[in-house]
Amino acid sequence: MTDFTLRSDVSVELVKHTASDHDVLFAARVSTSIEQSIHDAARGDCEHQGPECQWSRCGLSDRDKGLINYLMRDRHGSPFEHNSMTFRISAPIFVFREFMRHRVGWSYNEESGRYKQLEPVFYRPDMYRNLVQEGRPGKYKLVEGTKSQLWLTQKTMEDSYRRSYEAYREMLEAGIAREVARSVLPVGMFSTMYATCNARSLMHFLGLRTTHADAVVPSFPQREIEMVGEQMEARWAELMPVTHAAFNQNGRVAP
Numbered sequence: 001m002t003d004f005t006l007r008s009d010v011s012v013e014l015v016k017h018t019a020s021d022h023d024v025l026f027a028a029r030v031s032t033s034i035e036q037s038i039h040d041a042a043r044g045d046c047e048h049q050g051p052e053c054q055w056s057r058c059g060l061s062d063r064d065k066g067l068i069n070y071l072m073r074d075r076h077g078s079p080f081e082h083n084s085m086t087f088r089i090s091a092p093i094f095v096f097r098e099f100m101r102h103r104v105g106w107s108y109n110e111e112s113g114r115y116k117q118l119e120p121v122f123y124r125p126d127m128y129r130n131l132v133q134e135g136r137p138g139k140y141k142l143v144e145g146t147k148s149q150l151w152l153t154q155k156t157m158e159d160s161y162r163r164s165y166e167a168y169r170e171m172l173e174a175g176i177a178r179e180v181a182r183s184v185l186p187v188g189m190f191s192t193m194y195a196t197c198n199a200r201s202l203m204h205f206l207g208l209r210t211t212h213a214d215a216v217v218p219s220f221p222q223r224e225i226e227m228v229g230e231q232m233e234a235r236w237a238e239l240m241p242v243t244h245a246a247f248n249q250n251g252r253v254a255p
Contacts, residue, residue: 004165005119006158007190008126010224011090012231014239019083019199021060021242024068027079065242072246077255080200080243081105087195087232092123094187095225098209105201110193113182117172121190122161124154129223142223157188199240203247204254206233216251 060068071079096110111118125131131145131153145153164184171181197205209221209229221229237244247254 003120004158004162005121006124006161007121008124008129010092010095010227010231011088012228012235013088014235015086015088015194017083017085017239019085019236019239021064021068021240023083024071024079024199024240024243025060025064027082028067028071028076060242065246068242069246069249072243072250072255075253075255077200080203080255081198083198083240085197085199085202085236085239087197087235088192089195089228090190090192091228092188092224093191095222095228096191096193097187098222098225099193099195099228102201102205105198105204107196108193110191113185114179117178118168118182118185118189118191120161120165122157122186123188123190123224124157125150160186161188199236199243200254202232202236203252205229206247207252207254212248212252214248214252217253 070076100108127150130142131149132143133140134143135141164186167184168181171184172178206229207215207217208219209225210233211219211221211226233244
């Protein structure tokens with residue numbers, strides 16, 4: 001019998017980036033700093049002078065921070081687009097189907113079942129995942145299920161995964177093309193993709209796909225995509241802490 005991996009988590013890795021708070025300042029000051037070098041324009045009031053200054057790491061002056069907050073507050077959004085972050089994400093396929101709703105400012109490349117045999121890694125919720133929906137569509141909440149409901153969910157998922165993957169392998173062994181055989185696999189199977197975005201498109205994503213006490217517009221994301229969003233946000237906050245703070249301070253509404 002095939003060895004299965006059952007996961008209740010997701011994985012997010014920042015694989016490359018060109019992103020800092022200075023990128024926002026550089027773009028915003030195009031009218032006043034056009035004759036300066038990229039280094040000088042982005043550096044602003046940096047306390048360092050000379051080649052030892054690594055401007056992507058320098059602290060910002062109060063004036064710089066105020067400009068970023070002003071841009072966020074008054075929704076001058078384009079300066080937040082002059083940066084890039086690429087994430088490697090492993091999550092259930094149903095998470096990626098929600099991800100693809102976000103198209104502006106995003107690029108995706110997902111592993112293909114046409115060109116490789118897919119590994120038997122599947123999603124199974126753990127005891128911390130709320131299972132029961134209460135309320136009508138558009139106005140409902142999810143609450144904790146009983147132990148028997150959790151047991152039923154986990155067992156049913158695992159049984160279904162095993163049957164579908166065995167059918168998949170049987171078709172491959174019979175010479176059926178991978179692009180045909182993959183049709184029997186469920187959306188609870190894990191996939192991996194590269195997702196590239198800028199700070200503005202990421203903020204829009206986070207405003208819709210995470211819940212937060214500072215949000216002025218409520219959001220009701222599915223928990224699994226929220227788990228991805230939380231990890232992406234943590235990595236972005238390390239790269240652009242002033243921009244991230246302004247995002248929270250101004251209600252988590254993308255500019």
